[in-house]
Amino acid sequence: MKKGKKYLDSVKTYDKAELFDLDASVAQVKKMAKANFDESIELHIRLGVDSRHADQQVRGAMVLPHGTGNEVKVLVIAKGDKLKEAEEAGADYFGEDEYIEKIQKENWFDFDVLIATPDMMGKVGRLGRVLGPKGLMPNPKSGTVTPDVAKAVKDTKAGKVEYRLDKTNIIHVIIGKASFSEEQLLDNLKALLETIKKAKPAASKGQYFRSVTITSTMSPGVKINPARI
Numbered sequence: 001m002k003k004g005k006k007y008l009d010s011v012k013t014y015d016k017a018e019l020f021d022l023d024a025s026v027a028q029v030k031k032m033a034k035a036n037f038d039e040s041i042e043l044h045i046r047l048g049v050d051s052r053h054a055d056q057q058v059r060g061a062m063v064l065p066h067g068t069g070n071e072v073k074v075l076v077i078a079k080g081d082k083l084k085e086a087e088e089a090g091a092d093y094f095g096e097d098e099y100i101e102k103i104q105k106e107n108w109f110d111f112d113v114l115i116a117t118p119d120m121m122g123k124v125g126r127l128g129r130v131l132g133p134k135g136l137m138p139n140p141k142s143g144t145v146t147p148d149v150a151k152a153v154k155d156t157k158a159g160k161v162e163y164r165l166d167k168t169n170i171i172h173v174i175i176g177k178a179s180f181s182e183e184q185l186l187d188n189l190k191a192l193l194e195t196i197k198k199a200k201p202a203a204s205k206g207q208y209f210r211s212v213t214i215t216s217t218m219s220p221g222v223k224i225n226p227a228r229i
Contacts, residue, residue: 013028013031013032014028014222016220016221016223017223018223019223019224019225019226019227020222020223020224020225021224021225021228022186022189022190022193022224022228022229023182023186025214025222025223025224026182026185026186026189026214027182028222029041029214029215029216029219029222030178030182030185030216032216032219032220033178033216033217033218033219034218034219035178035216035217035218038069038177038178038179039177039178039216039217039218039219040068040069040070040174040176040177040178040216040217041174041175041176041177041178041180041185041214041215041216042172042173042174042175042214042215042216042217043171043172043173043174043175043189043192043212043213043214044170044171044172044212044213044214044215044221045170045171045173045193045196045209045211045212045213046168046169046170046209046210046211046212047165047169047170047171047196047204047208047209047210048169048204048205048206048207048208048209048210049165049169049201049203049204049208050169051165051166051167051169053203055201055202055203056201056203056204057165057201058163058164058165058171058196058199058200058201059141059142059162059163059164059165059199060141060142060162060163060164060195060199061141061142061143061160061161061162061163062160062161062163062191062192062195063155063158063159063160063161064159064160064161064175064176064188064191064192065184065187065188065191066159066176066180066184066185066187066188067158067159067176068159068161068174068175068176068177069159069176069177069179069180070112070159070174070177072112072113072156072157073092073093073110073111073112073113074090074091074092074093074111074112074113074114074115074153074156074157075091075092075093075094075099075111075113075114075115076091076093076094076095076114076115076116076149076152076153077094077095077096077099077100077114077115077116077117077120077123077124078094078096078116078117078120078149079096079117079119079120082117082147082149083095083096085149085150086115086149086150086153088150089149089150089151089153089154089157090153090154090157091115091149091153092111093110093111096120097123100123100124100126100127103127103130103131104127104130107130109134109136111136113136113144113156114131114136114137114138114144115138115144115145115146115149115152115153115156116138116144116145117145117146117147117149118145118146118147121138121145124137124138142162142164143155143160161173161174161175161192163192163195163196169210171196173192175188175189175192175214176188178216189214193209193212193229197209197229207226209226209229210226211223211226212224212226212229
């Protein structure tokens with residue numbers, strides 16, 4: 001794929017093989033984020049685990065200190081008093097069977113996160129074939145299946161991110177925007193890395209952080225020295 005001029009100019013400003021300290025990696029990526037929109041800053045982490053084994057899974061969620069900078073639309077599927085809690089917490093959409101039918105019949109997906117109470121998962125589970133491929137299926141490990149819908153909505157709106165291994169043992173997470181200060185991005189970066197470090201499976205042997213790369217939407221990646229984590 002042909003690279004743009006800004007991308008090629010950015011590549012010339014540093015050694016792509018160099019391993020950066022955390023603060024230097026953030027400074028380099030911010031310097032290269034020159035697009036005419038507010039680029040997302042992404043972290044890509046290859047771990048020394050095997051995601052094919054249940055005892056080596058790494059998955060969870062956390063609220064970044066400074067959020068992600070993204071506006072997140074939240075749908076809550078619940079009933080009774082939980083709908084009032086969802087409304088007061090700031091959910092964009094909240095309801096019961098009507099939203100399940102809307103997704104089924106209208107192929108409606110005007111939301112970024114779906115939160116459901118445990119008693120509704122019997123019905124929500126029937127949507128697995130359409131929600132799963134889009135990464136929208138609620139899951140207790142990510143905090144999106146919970147009786148405490150108010151906290152789930154507030155955390156999501158405050159900048160909660162989910163981290164999970166893909167099939168190649170890599171975690172991909174947005175940690176902010178190019179418009180964030182270096183200090184904000186560094187805080188988010190450190191908090192996420194610390195959380196993933198604590199999530200290390202007991203079955204993981206050898207080097208845990210194999211490679212860590214930070215990048216913006218349109219810029220080349222900057223490698224972080226795993227020994228500094």
